Amino acid sequence: MSAAYPEQRVPPRLDDLAAVILAPTSALSGPDGQIRPIGAQGVFHADHRVLSRAVLLVDGLEPEAVAYAPGGPGVARFVALARWLGDEGPDPVVRIERLRTVTGQGLREEITIISSAAGPLAIDVSLALGCDFAPMEKVRSGFAGEPASAVSQADGALVWRGPGGVTTTVVGEDARAKAADDPRLAWQVALAPGGRAVLRWSAGVTDPGAVVIAATGPAEWSEPEVRADDRRLAGLLRLSLDDLRSLRMADATAPGDTFIGAGVPWYLTLFGRDSLWTARMLLPLGTELAESTLRVLARRQGKATGVHSGEAPGKILHELRRGEYTVTGRGGRIRLPPVYYGTVDATLLWICLLHDAWRWGMPEQEVAALLPALRAALGWLGGDADPDGDGFVEYVDEGGLGLANQGWKDSPDAVRFHDGRQAADPIALAEVQGYAYEAATGGAALLDAFAKPGEGDRWREYAAALAARFRDRFWVDTGPYGPLPALALDRDKRPVDSLTSNIGHLLGTGLLSPEEEGRVAGLLAAPEMSGGFGLRTMSARDGGYNPLSYHCGSVWVHDTVIVITGLAAAGHHESAADLARSLLDAAEAFGHRLPELYAGDDREPLGRPVPYPTACRPQAWSAAAAVSIVNAVLGVRPDVPAGRVALRPLAGAPLGALSVRGLRIAGADVEAAVDAAGDGSLTGLPGGLTLT
Template identity: 35%
Template sequence: MNYRVIKENDMFLLTDESGQIPDQHPYGPGLYTKDTRFLSRLDLRINGEEPVLLASDADNTSVAEMLLTNPHMEQENEAGEKVVHLWRESIEMKRRRFIWDGVLYEQIHVKSYHPQQTAFNISLQLDADFKDMFIVRGFQNGRTGDKRDAESSANGLKMSYLGADDVERQLHVSWNMVPESQSETQEPEFHFDLAHGEEKVLELTMVPEISGEKGTALSHSEALERLMISTDDWAKQMTKVKTDYEPLQRLIDRGLKDLRVLLTDLGEGSFPVAGLPWFGVPFGRDSLIAALQLLPFASDVAKGTLRTMAKRQGTKKDSWRDEEPGKIMHEIRFGELANTGQIPFSPYFGTIDATPLFLVLLSEYMKWTGDHSLFTELETNVEAALNWVDSYGDRDGDGFVEYHQEAAKGIANQGWKDSGDSIVHRDGRLGESPIALSEVQGYVYHAKVSMAQAFEDVGNPERGKVLRGEAKILKEQFDEAFWMPEQGYYALALDKDKKQVGTVTSNPGHVLMSGMMSSERAQAVSEMLVSDKLFSGFGIRTMGEGEAGYNPMSYHNGTVWPHDNSLVILGMSRTGNVKAASKVMMGLIRSAASFDYDRLPELFCGYNASRGKAVSYPVACSPQAWAAGAPLLMVQAMLGLFPDVLSGEVALNPRLPEGVNQLTVEQMQIGDGELDLTVTRNAKGDCNVNVERNTTGLAIKL
């Protein structure tokens, strides 16, 4: 990663590796909240010169540290003699920054290693352009507001902006030292005069304000302590996983750390945003899938995600935003352009899969927790979502859910593969909408069967009967319309003419977890997914090698997406195709060694593993929520663990991949209790289970 990013709740800071925010940088670094860049420049100088970077890493996305020093500084005097002003590497500057409760804190520890008393200046160049994120990224221009003159004082600086949306935005910057000079209001300079080994700390506090609302600045030590307590509390509440296979252990630990940073709360409970740096907002499918991956570890995140989506569910027909009654949003933005209606993301609803995934997450949450109260709370939203599936999702009444873009500035392809070229026929033609995706039909089937059970459990058997009947018809129609006998596999989609888009892709793999396939076809699909055509050795490609649209460097047509693989893995485990699941899991585990900090990125290139190393995709988000959640879903798949609190049992069918000989989970919350167990693998590959503690009151079904 050639950038550094930290996040807490809905604020994040993006800088270069030295911690700087250079002016006019093409990548758009800055301090962001509510889709607005509140800090567009932060340049630290020592005696007016750029420091030298010694060390910086992106391991921790809660607290960032950079170690810097000074370049050699000398110049000739009038006599032509060289005079040293500051000997090279004599001053150490350690930057540490973090975010807590809407405030950015930075400490600059300045220490002298020069053998004599040494004087020098540290200066800062600060600016806030208050640009909308869409403008920063070059996606959109439009009507904007006016920036006001900065106001400065000896201990701080205030920069202000009145937006075209009539929202006043401000950034308050304060420091703990009196500047040596402040000839320009946004370039404070601080004088240091240090003996050998002496250290002083310059502290900066930055507080964004929107319409009079802002975080409360604390002392740096108190704010950091609260952040550490929050981080520790998250770790204590999690299911604990221990394994003898160190690469897997690192993946799991990394995933849990990154997901904690990616949580945000807009008032309905914590939910995972999509990823950093550019997608730190609610995303329908991304947030829902990441919450699904987290269920065995933190089921409360699913509750927060469901409530967040339910509050923003579509209520009317609005083609500008692709909104329809009952539809679950795709993405929401909070910046100036969204507020003034110049972009449709307020929220935008151009997603075909978020609505059934909302129902899938609710059903799985109930199976893990037995929490009927949430279903009762959201029953109106459930009915609205089911009505959307049948009346708006199925545009032509053929029994399949299709998408078609209506918003002028919306998204053309509205499944998870939303690139403009992602739906391509075997002859290279792009599929034309309305498009019915294979995986979406699986989500709909899963949703209807599980919601049928939910309605029956709350005393509405008639509603359940109707939904089961609809699911049965969908299963029959899906097999007839999507199955490709010559391929022994399901089609990617149906196009506007109800013709199969027959390209071999990973999409049908998602249908495995729905229970809609027969056991024979589930096996055939699993075998295709781990064949040389789709499996790279590091994971399942999004598109099969040899297809007309295949490109190992393409965003959706040949790359490997960890979240995509994780949903396939869960489906393979659920359908008993555990050998195939183990193969995919080991591929992903091996791939992690190719990336910094064992962090699975959003995606990587689909080149064969014979290269020896996975090839990075150049602009993949990292950390990305559903990539961080992939190893967590792998743990569930290895255990073959599928609880159903409502039925009173936990299904367990473990299969550990070769190399993983022991897997222990502790504090796994199921229903009102916890489950501790250890799975061991013998030389033959058979697994033994030792249930060490079970306070769930549920029967373990092996």
């Protein structure tokens, strides 16, 4: 272990930080706005911390924080007081407002000092600075970087130079700059009675080796207007769309194609699974983000076979980094190459997104352009996805340095039997078989429409055979729950008999019969699964359950909303509504910014969800979940190629009346509504589409 990263294994907390983001730059501070050289605080650009300290001092003291509020994508305001200054008496007379704006290539701040004192004030203001260029994976593993040296330039700028040509430049307007052992900017401020002073500084980042860059232009989705009896819906959707705008990024090799970075701070880059699910959830607001996400991932689709990278022909990547990514933690050590393909489901989800986007009205020429990538992805499904030839999609980390588990629950201990034992790989996950069925049938429909006749037949036959095999091998009736689909098959093809949220992802894929969907819906509605603020990842009756386990008892927002969508599509409206209300309760507790995950505790005795300390916030698919909740309530299900749009709102309007103007079908803005009696309406459909 190097001296730069002394031994420290506990990952730093995120739940108590204020995050201001415009990807690929993020600023994480305390709620007071101060950036201290501790934990995960800092200004990050992609995978490096480019400022580790930015502490504001007034006469050598830190102001007392009193308020913080986000102000939209990349903007936040912090309010503090200097109660030791000014007139005698209990009332504060000196107020400091700190407006922070993250730009995507750095940040700038405007510090306003306001006096209501009866007499003049002379104040020394300084900003103590520091930079360590710590790689993100080191910060995530709980290590602190060694401070880098600053250089003062003739124009008064302070400059830090880091690895790979990354450079941080700090400039203070009308400030004195000091570079030596204690880098800082300093101002002398004279305030007249009732006066104010405005101080400005900025930090710019140069990153010649960037693999992801800031997106340009407006967001790729509509801006819906929401009127709702449950006012939490509008608040959640508004802040969620702000967060999604702040997470927009582009591939440095194709700046015109945008995707959504997975989450702040650990995953602010291209992730196949996360970016695909996010684009899929946003389809009710337009297909443009889906189109660009599909292109970005197709551009890096696997061509060769690599043991360490997990690459295979036709496979969609898991994550993209600027260099090798090494993480050391309690789960062991992983070492991932810059382009890593260790995901069992991203390729299937890519096909599903292409199919769904086509149904929502993705232009035919855009779909046709991706036909070669579709064929390659289906080729992976029919070949390398099933290395042992048993007819199921499975994974194994052959290189031994990648992810041991490669479904969305990718922590080392995520796949457990009912008694708590861990399953050994190769592992075939239940939900992945559902994705495979859906990808095969969706791929067949696309081939029917865009390829030669009969090309889709192979994949319909594949899907039918998979459904029969799944029914034969995955359904078990040996534990305390009665018949249920197993979480997985392990190395010895034994069903992993725990009850988990994974089986909820099967709803709506077509893999299950209506009776089987009813059985799954009933299992998920039980208190041991739905007794908290959302759907638990594992039943409270299972031996591996822990409400603060990353994947074995916690609640994940995207996981819950995928199940809500499936329940609604399968007609289990009451269960869908119960889970939707649980997420809205959680959103209210988290200030309408839902984190990546939180604890799976019962709703009582605290009455609010317990944060998971290292959860990303904001996080892409948690933010996109707001759109899925709204559309599950409204029940808008288009099939543009077939010329029809179905409208099936949740029965009985369980969240009250709801009207949304600005949903987008086939490029046209439409308005969908459900009244207090549960009757739905849809207006503004483009010509050629019929409402059913």
